[in-house]
Amino acid sequence: MEIADWRKKIDELDQTLLELLNKRANYSLEIGKIKKAAGMAVYDPKREEQIFLRLAQLNNGPMSDQAVRRLFERIIDESRHIEKEMMKAKGKKS
């Protein structure tokens, strides 16, 4: 296989990744709504550690567990960011 073939495979995979990352953000927003309604804190370091531990157990590489952790820290962080942006937008409307 040539570079162009691998790139085509990466492009297809990226489209799926994008869809799943947006889906994950939506799930995360649903949890945020429930937490907000119940007056709970959005940030839950214990839950995040559980996520990283589980992913390390599932990880078969080639990414290292550290790389997986770094990536998912960023994924979770971006979800929190969306939540904040949405709350700000809501605040402006009302």
Added chain:
Amino acid sequence: MEIADWRKKIDELDQTLLELLNKRANYSLEIGKIKKAAGMAVYDPKREEQIFLRLAQLNNGPMSDQAVRRLFERIIDESRHIEKEMMKAKGKKS
């Protein structure tokens, strides 16, 4: 649905994400091998811009195009990192 239900959905999704991210890293390593054999530079900023542009076009949110770009910059960066680590490991063996 309660928090626990959404978390279960996130856990399932994360397992798929992990598999796809590792698959992507493998594809990227294949391209790296071809480039190395041909004496080409690994870093290709033009290709990366194409990736970000395409993803922005495909993005339906809730993640912003900027958030998508940040995440994929990190994903690509981690792939490059693996490549470097593997070359280092090879160097130590020989």
